[in-house]
Amino acid sequence: MSATISSAGHGTVQVGTPRKAVxxxxxxxxxxxxxGLKSVDLLKREGFEVEDHWLTTREETDAFKAEHGVKTTPQTFIDGERVGGYDDLRRRFNKSIADPNAVTYAPVVAVFAMSALMALAVSWAMFGSLLTVRAVEWFIAIAMCLLAVQKLRDVEGFSNMFLGYDLLARRWVQYAYLYPFGEALAGVLMIAGALTWLSVPIALFIGTVGAVSVFKAVYVDKRELKCACVGGDSNVPLGFVSLTENLMMVAMGLWMAFRALT
Known part of the structure; x- marks a missing residue:
């Protein structure tokens, strides 16, 4: 409900009247x-009263686009002025717009963070303690599995990006297709602590080849590439994070070999 108050020299001012958007x-x-749902939600969060019109058929949608000379919906109007689609609405409210081509480490951060939490959870369930040696082992092994899942979602896409920098894959293309399966197998075996004679050589091999390949591409050849570590559709830059992933596999392989021999 709105109220009116008098202001000397300024007439009557409306207080508490909700702004309206169509x-x-x-x-x-x-x-x-x-x-459309996101636009309605954003408008309400910004304090607007929303007049929500549904376009329920393709014909109705096409007619609306033709009438207003637009190519997409939703379309928002404020004070009779067309603001535009969802991104345009975010710009009006000075909110950030996601750039689909922007370089980001978010996928890698998500994988490693989730791996760490899962490892701590398993350690707590098994030993009643978070900080254990097995928790560190599980962290690396789970990270290997989750990274392998990202690659296995689209092996063809992964191979295309992987061939851009991996030294072995460039000489033997089939290695680009085998890599995700090897990483997944080594990770699963390391979680279980089984068949060390198989998991250790796989981790050492793919980790060493990967580390050398990344180091050469980034630090020797100075190339700016995208990393295939989280799949072929990522915008993660090839560099320190990629090198760290491979070195973690090498370290895990060496540690598991040491444990097996002692």
Whole structure:
């Protein structure tokens, strides 16, 4: 509810009147536009009263686009002025816009953070303690498995990016297809602590070849490439993180070999 107050020399001022926005978005049985939902949510969070118009058929949607000369929906109007789609709405409210081509370490951070939490959880469940040697082992092994899953989602895409810098894959292309399976197998065996005679050589081999390849591409040849460590569709730059991943596998392989021999 709004109220009015008098202000000397300024007439009457409305207090508490909600701002209004009008939005047109696709809501069809076979398609519910996610950006329409996000736009409505953003408007409400910004304090707007939303007049929500649903475009329930393809014909209705096409007619709306033709009428307003736009190519996409949703479309938001504020004070009779067309603001535009979801990204345009975020710009109006000075909010950041995600760049799909931006370089980011987010996928790698997510994998390592989740691996650490899972390792700590298993350590607590098994030993009643978070800080154990096995927790460190599980962290590396789980990280290997999660990274392998990212590659196995699209082996072809991974191989395309991997061939850009891996020295062995460039000489023997099939290695690019075998790598994710080797990483997954070594990780699973290391989690179980089984078949060390198999997991250790795999981890040492792929970790060493990977570390040498990354070091040469980044620090010797000075090339700016994307890392295939989290799959072929990532924007993670090849560099320190990629080198660290491979060195962790080497360290894990050496540690597991040492444990087996002592």
């Amino acid at each position: 939005i047109y978005r696709m809501v069809m049985p076979e398609h519910l536009c996610p950006f």
